[in-house]
Amino acid sequence: MARLAGVSEATVSRALRDLRHVAPETAEAVREAADRLGFVASRSASALATGRPKAVTVVTPALTPWFYSSVVEGVDAALRQAGWATSLVNLGEAGGQRRRLTAAELHAGNASAHIVNGFGLDEEEQRVVREVREPVVTVGGRVAGVRGIGIPEAEAARLAVRHLLDLGHRRIGHVGGDREPGLNAFVVGARRAAWAELLTEAGVDPDDGLFVSGGMQLEASRAAALRLLAGADRPTAVFAASDEAAYGVMLAARGLGLRVPEAVSVAGLDDLPFSAAFGLTTVRQSPAEQGARAAALLLAELGVRRGAVSTAPAPVELVVRTSTAPPSRSVPDRAPGATRG
Structure with a gap:
């Protein structure tokens, strides 16, 4: 692979581990050579070499609600593009028997950083998030003292x-x-x-x-x-x-x-x-974009992604459809034959 990419074996190793001191064009040449040879880097081997697992824990109260699932999709897409994995912690809220978020739950995936859906965390769970030693970002709901990505x-x-x-x-x-x-x-x-x-x-x-x-x-x-x-x-x-x-x-x-x-x-x-x-x-609003931005922020902090990542509020936009109109009494406001229920 080193010969095909025109670089040393050490450079190949650094490029596949996404280390900072590899020029972007060199890293791209190494990735193209890896693709041509059908080479897939082992995440476990990379973790052993760097001492850091290439995974980010994503904590979500449930998977079925639109906001939660969209955040997870946004995070996962951004991490996969960088060669990292998503370690999912689903608290199971939708099933009616929600597990409490504990330090053990948060670290179950042996991850290097954490993204937490901020809705619905009680005071004890927020304390767990605040005391995490690894980098952590919340999405969609503030936790005092913790960086968050969300809308205004x-x-x-x-x-x-x-x-x-x-x-x-x-x-x-x-x-x-x-x-x-x-x-x-x-x-x-x-x-x-x-x-x-x-x-x-x-x-x-x-x-x-x-x-x-x-x-x-x-x-x-x-x-x-x-x-x-x-x-x-x-x-x-x-x-x-x-x-x-x-x-x-x-x-x-x-x-x-x-x-x-x-x-x-x-x-x-x-x-x-x-x-x-x-x-x-x-x-x-776009929760998928918020999830992707949270992942990018952590990857930058971990030295995987170059350049600063904005923590400014995610954009919002008014979409006008047919459910709103000026107040009017010029037309019947009830359906024909309708009565109060």
Whole structure:
């Protein structure tokens, strides 16, 4: 391989171990030679040679929810490109018997660094993350004292609420999260605070009767939205703290015979794969990109990737669809023959 690449055997070894002091063009020549010869470097051999396993632990509360699975995919793609492995720790939240995150769980994969999905960690689990000696980054939820990659939560919420205000809505409800298990208090708190602040800036009192909590889950949000929308003085628009919560609001409106957006406009935050089919106006974020950025940050710190990696908030974008419109009473706001459920 060294002869084919035109370099020494020592350079081949350094290039395949992604060490810093190999020129990019030389490393590329070595990789091309390895590909032509069908050579696959042994991760275990590399670990023995460097004393550092070429793996990053990814801790996730569950695998089925969109945000968690997208983060894992983003991390894994970035690590595989660098020749590193993903060591997955699934706490099994979706199965109903979630394991507590402990130091033993975190180090089960014998990894050199760790990426932790920040949603839903209790105080003891956050302490475990803070005390890790290896490099660690959180994604999607803050842990005090630990670097994190995520979106600007308040700015994302403000995009959705500002859109509703610009359409002419003033009585805007919020279906979000509160203190339910599995929620990051910073995330739900920032989104709720942004909603309240924008209403206040617009001269509207964000009274407690306009907020209900559905834990950012579909069914609980549907039940919460039924209470919010059933009264005669219902809001003309609702900002949901997640797309899943927004689906619940739209289902509740349907159950009450209320048209969307004629009777009530609905805006969410996430841009889940089904949101376009729902016609949901929402704020788009990319958890896969956040996972990839977290992996790149750790690889740079470990000396595998050259150059600085930004820790600035990941971008968000308002996506306007058919679930929002100006408030109007010029058309029937209920489906024909519908009654309150």
